[in-house]
Amino acid sequence: MVLVAAVVVIKKNKQATSGKNALLALTGAALSLPSPELKADSPVDQPQLNTQFGYYSEAGNRMQVQVYHGGFVVPVSDWFQFSFSYDQDTYSGASPSYVVPANSADIVTKASGFDLAGGPAFGLMNDTILKGAFADTAIWAGLQADLANGFVLPTLPVNVAQKVGVDPNDSGVRMQTELIKRYLEKKQSGGDHTIKQIIEAHPLETRHMPILKAKLFFGPYTLTASGGYSIEPDYTSTFGSTYHSFEFNDKLTTVTLGYKFSNNHIFRAAPSTGGPHDHGGSANDFNADNTYRTFSMALSQVFSKNTLVYLSGEYSRKRGYLSNPYKLVHIKGLLSAAEYTLVGINAPLDLDQNKGWKYYTGVNLIPVGIDLFREVRPDKRDQWSVTGGVNQYFSSLKGALHARYRYQWDDWAIRSHTLDLAWYQQLSFGLMIEPYIRYYSQTAADFYAPYFLAPRADGYYSSDYRLSGFGKLSGGITITKQFVKGVTLSAGFEYMTQRSSLQLDGKGSGDFADIDAYLLTASLNINLSSLGGSIDNTHQSPRHSHHGGPLPAGIMEGHMLSAGDFMVSYNYSHADWADGFQRGTHSGINDQELATSACRVISIGCEFKSTAMRMDMHMINFMYAPTDWLNLMLMPQFAYKKMEMTPLPNALSDAQGGPHENVGLGDTLMTALFKVFENEHHHVHLGIGVSAPTGRIDVTFDGFLNNTSQTQSYGMQLGSGTWDLRSSLTYTGYADQWYWGGQVSGIKRMQSRNKLGYALGDEIKGSVWVGYKATSWLAFTLRNQYLVQGSIRGFSSRMEYQPSLTDPADTPQRANTENPANYGGKFWDIGLGVTFSAPQGEFSGHSLSVEWLQPVIHDYNGYQLKQDGTLSVRWGYKF
């Protein structure tokens, strides 16, 4: 509705004023993309591209999340619009698992032998109980003394004993039971233990989520349909939605009906040994499903020329497994000492443990330690919410106030209030700032408690802090800069404080939900067709960005912009290593040679070799020219790496091969380009910059970001871990249809060692190329590249974790990738490239370059997998 209004306004303006303001207003309106749930709108006028990076971090080394979002919207016709988006989130860190009450700490913590991740109920229960009970000599001596004084061991519960197959009068089992009973009583009385919340680390996980969406516009009716898929190691979700919007009352009123569904599958990975070369993967020990259905109705109303109000209601119906497979609860008195003894120690081990405890004891919970169980929530949840909001524009201040309130309630007794207030202020130079605050308060679920001192009648238990009563206050600011030619950059920061004491009625108790966190976001939106050109083309023609012709896709920092220009380019490179091993220039290396020579021989030589590696780099290059002689570049990088390992003849018989992978933010480049010389046919510029160590160098095989898990090899890490100096000197020239150039570039590590004790080798690279512009939109390049790369200096202290070794140089190497000498070399490659560019028309300013770099002679340091070649792609858009 608002966008329709925008078009009307623009048409009106167009008659009276220059087209520039009208088009800018249109761009702004189109970019705003109102939420489809509340209002109808009109198709976007140009294809749009949007990207966002988000970072969420909790205080105290709890959860950290990196979110990468990319998407586009394409107006296929004036009644049909199609969009696609892709999200990738990476999670790491730790979260609360359960709370132990006073006096019970020792019998449930890891010190007692309990393993959270898997928690097999039988074997570990055995260990947990026996280790504790039999190690306590005082209990043993006391029982012996009592028996000598005529104490009679109680008999066992007959029904449980019979099911387990134990004679209720068995003196050995009766002795065990009495020992454990006394052990529990001792542990649960006396002592000075305090209540504590157990925080468990989680492995690094990545979630991928593609979403397709279509919008159809039929006069006053708009249909929106979307569908998507989300996958992460322990959760997959298929979801979709449909919204129907009707405008009426002279387009002042919109009613929207919505329906969303998601079918979710929940897994829990069984514990993996997490060894450096345990590549066998881990099996799931748990599978469950649930289904969410949500029905919504919304009404939005233009109330005055400065006021928009809206109201919506939603009903959400959740069915199936709604518990969290990793959260535990501490419950006293649910199982007796006799039950722990009979089932935990004496039951047949080959029974299905999920059914086993229920079959023997009637208790429907899965024990994972003494008095410790997996949580159980109801398998249905009905949730309702009402949301109301108002957007008020203040003409005198040129700003808008947004106020929104949501009340939500459900049949788990959770009631929540959410209040959002935001102020949007337009400033000069296309800047908009948005300060905002949010207050949230919820009551606890009726089956929530930090721990349970007695069993509950309904059998539901959760100690998940997110179901407790708490309040949260957050505030943030977003700054958005709208560039003239349809480019919007935005950055935001938000800080949140969550406290039980901030709960609305002040009833919150304990500090189990207390946490501070912050959010960072940065986003870029682009109108893909050159709207800017159409605004300005009466004043100037697009200027040449570089001499002669488009550069090969594999050349970075190869051209300069003219003063005032802004360019965004997306660079992608893909490389594979899979074609056997090479030592120097010799190929045909057999496994025996690798086993004996590829690792520094300290013990038994190499036990594993890499069989394939893949690397994908995604780089977004922002380039801005404040003057003709100085250009500034910022380039965040994003990497995906995958490696396959296989055992060598030296390996132990139980060694497992398999893949491991790594994904995330790499190092970030910041460069300044200085023009050195330029005339009509020749141009020379110098690049000086740094690479900031934003990429991780401590990613582990098991995904846990702690100091004891073993890190993946050097080449699999995402960054160098050092501040690096990057410099380049580039020459370009042209004559008629031909153009050529040369570049020398280098990387110098400015620190001799990174935090783990090593530094990647320095690099120097030389390229010469020649290009031919076949037509105004098509060009070919041929390039010769020579790269010299040093081997790794120092040694990672985390490659093979051995606390007893004080000198990292003594650390054994078990795979070729762990030997620093097996890195770097001298590489001669030939590149063939093609570039498609749009010199004019709707897509003026766009170019797409592709280059294949083919190895000619590669002289590797040490033993390395042979590289197949490198594919580089660059899409660039100059404004």
Place this chain on the structure above:
Amino acid sequence: MNALIYYAFAVLVSLMLSACNVAPWERGNLAKPEMAINPNVQHAAFREHVFESKEASSGGIIGSGGGCGCN
């Protein structure tokens, strides 16, 4: 609490229905990006996903897709 909600709902709906007419050429301010329901959709979606993962409430205005990521 429910009575309060129904009351608020009734007041809001009657206010909406009594809205004065706003001519198309008077809708310039309403067309500004800052007057959209969600001026920054991606930013809102990211925040919504964080809140959904860390609180017991969800939904209301924006559907942020599926998935969990909710340790």
